[in-house]
Amino acid sequence: MAAHEAHAHHDAHGHHHHEEGFISKYIFSQDHKMIGKQFLMTAVFMGVVAMLLSILFRIQLAWPGEESDFLSFFLGETWAPGGVMKESMYLGLVTIHGTIMVFFLLTGGLSGTFSNLLIPLQIGARDMASGFLNMLSYWMFLISSLIMLFSLFIETGPASSGWTIYPPLSALPQAIEGSGLGMTLWLVSMTIFIASSLLGSLNYIVTIFNLRTKGMKMTRLPLTIWAFFITAILGVLSFPVLLSAALLLMMDRLAGTSFYLSDIIVGSEMLENHGGSPLLYQHLFWFLGHPEVYIVLLPALGLTSEIISTNSRKPIFGYRAMIGSILAIGFLSFIVWGHHMFITGMNPFIGSVFVFTTLLIAIPSAVKVFNYITTIWRGSNIYTPAMLFSIGLVSTFITGGVTGIILADSALDIAVHDTYFVVAHFHIVMGMSAVFGMFAGVYHWFPKMYGRMLNTRLGYAHFWVTIVGAYGVFFPMHFVGIAGAPRRYYDYSVVGEYDKPTYDMIMDLNVIITVFAIIAAFGQLIFLFNFFYSIYRGPRAVQNPWRSNTLEWTTPVAHIHGNWPGAIPEVHRWPYDYSKPGAEEDFIPQVVPLAEGEEGDH
Amino acid sequence: MTKLIVLIVIILGVIAVAQLVRMYELSSKLRNRREEDIPNRDNRLNATLLLVFMFAFFASVLYLFAEYGYTGRGEAASVHGKSTDWLMDLNMLIITAVFFLTNGLLFGFAFKYVRKPGVKAYWFPHDNRLELVWTVIPAIVLAVIIILGLKSWNEQTDKSPDEAIRIELFSKQFDWTVRMAGDDNKLGYFDYKLTNENNPLALMTTKTIQDAIDSMENSSSGIHALESKLNNPKLMFVPEDHALMVKDLARKERMVRMLYQLKARHNSALDTRVMDDIVFNANDTLFLCKGQDYEFNFRSKDVIHSAYMPHFRAQMNTVPGQTTRFKFRPTITTTEMREKMHNPQFNYILMCNKICGSSHYKMKLIVVVLDKPAYKKWYARVSKLDPKAADACKTFRNTYAVGKPKAAAPADSTAVATAPAMDSAAIVKTL
């Protein structure tokens, strides 16, 4: 795979006389940079859809039962007769929103985009270990996305039992409409998604193990790569378990097996299934589900580590401790899944074990936070939009993380489980953090992806609207939850029946939340505009705009197959030599050999 | 109307985009500097904004705490609830402190250490002592949290005392049904195959088993009826209907075989356990007695539900095919709580808190806590057969249609099942 061409990037209009045809360059591309961009585009689209869905059901929550032209415009007469959303559609929207956000935006999109883009570039490889599998991974991702979107348009509605699709609800079409064809499509889509994710992850792992350039020891890898690496391992170990959970569910639905079903009468129909356990599903689901939140989060943390170090012009504090925390988090994330099941009827003793392991995770997480803060301390901080989003990430990681301590404490979880307190927690710690990490990554590596720069001022506007909007959405949700408001409720009229003042308070907050959500959604238009406009008209980028140390900035701006026109550079140092005493510049790229008498890695 | 609004929104959108484009192009032309070179002014502006944001954020957090704090669900109305609230406050205190401290450091440093011309960043790649400190301190704090939490958890999930009253909460789409254990304080056994209109909770006695068998065999859609339809040469069926009927027949035959097994195994000495159980109608208020221990047994007929009683700090899922349990002792009567909440209309509530279908959000049960004398009066009413008010007595012995003709029309059975509704407010007033 020698570097064989260096034609400028944006000239192609799809004429086949190019050395590389339109099809093989833009569509069935096997080049990791292009695949990364394909993942990003798909994820941006999916993210917009999921955000729109959330605005739709937020309108219902803030102004329940009121006619809304907005709703009737998007949902039509079938799903919003007279402009009032139907109950079943509410649940369908919530379910697809959650599914898209967690799996398609933040698993496929985040790690698909940046693992693909950065792994070969930062370890010094010409491409992924298998370009073909990589391409397959993207196409499966796209197909599963399309199936998931398609399920929104079928007559019986999309899957509507929540993104966790607990059986028996998800197994019995008699119990809820969405458990018919909608759930079948959900399962098919997720099966393909899992296959895609596995192909991708295996590729990342093999590439990181085998294709590092000369001198790139594991202890010289940028933290981004460490994060992608552990993320991929988590994915490989946990997604197959979700697949098995989904297959068993499929069997219960289609083949009359009783893995999850026992002694059920639904409507007036007495089912014969006996001996299955709905808890089995929950164990299998959360065995993926918890690692999943770190699959979402670790890449974001990896990206931020790199961005904070670069823009504070300081080495990341405690590089080895950071690697250690990633490893510890990765390991622990496999033995905490039971914290989602404290009140399911699971044996309380097992519950206590999960309390212990879960609270342990707080330690490596705290270490990471303190290391970030120390990196910023006495730095020479430059506030690019990427840096702002990274600081936003650290803040949301703290804010959302601390409430995890309450949820992990089984005795306290009893009172807040499945309320909006949980919704607040996971949106802040997982949703906001990961989305901020993703934005930070896009702002920082946009020049690498498209050879052009994003507009910085629009980036600022985007950041400020987003952080204010997102905290405004999710912080008040804690109080809605503490007041006892269950999640996945179409409206809170029940609360009004037993305690009017509490109902009024919940509704006050719900209106505030929805207003912030709408503001935040408009804020994303700034980003979308900046993003698409700059792809075509942004100012051309220089090779190393952020004066950064890592290898990707030694490649030419124009994309070429094989990444480096000549030989792959050799690596001589760790990636965080910023503001090193004795050095002239405030950064020393990894390819620069150690000077006479200079101390090496840290 | 809709169309007009959509049109206006689209036009406004186009204008906004056009403006953005102009601003965008102007700004890049005017400045004639590279996007990646952040001018000091912008840099300082953002640093300041970070600090301003922090103060605004902190202020709103404090405001939310002050304004909305714990008021929503009120004081804990159970013994364990009091102790978990104490623990909750402690944990809240710890995490709020950590929240302010770390966010403060983050934004504070971000503000203070903004790039200044001529000042180089401080080379500080690691420091083992510091790292040890912030590994060990969280570990110690967490150890305390874990120990206190588990102590509380063990108390809450421990076996309930013998004198705890056994109550079953039976869930189905989309309501709750209460069954009390009656004078023997033992809940009778059940089997889901025994479910019918007269016996919605599928309680198991010699008689209910026999009735289930009879209805499986002899009712209008029973085995015999199906067989005679299928064997009737005069009747013609669409092939699909025919297939369905054959399938249904096979299913019923398997079910009835299991019922016969159940019958063979059944020990009729256990019937009395069921007979004194007090079986309410779906949606009938749950009455509890202040200061009394309760053990709740949860069951589900169809999908997973969850019994969430926020004021008692209690929650447990109901799982089909499995019985789950939770215990607590209420400490505040409804009347007292109304005063505490300054709301004469207040009621305790049990809400469904596991997504269970489209009416999930309406699935609730009113809970009333009475003081001892009132409770005793109420209990006598529902448990003792008083000829003057026979329909108030809810024991299974009294409500299960004794010796009723088999082909009980649904209309009949509802008549039996629907005793005067229990209006909780009225009850509280009269007792």
Ligand code: HEM
């Ligand atoms: C505009 C921003 C967003 C808003 C306004 C929003 C709002 C909401 C609301 C109100 C719910 C319903 C909670 C319930 O009734 O149980 C929800 C569910 C959920 N959201 Fe978001 N959300 C947003 C962004 C995100 C992001 C970025 C993520 C990514 C992690 C995410 C992941 C989820 C998940 C996993 C659920 C649970 C779905 C379920 O219950 O099955 N959301 N969101």
Ligand SMILES: [Cu+2]
């Ligand atoms: Cu978890």
Ligand SMILES: [Cu+2]
């Ligand atoms: Cu329910």
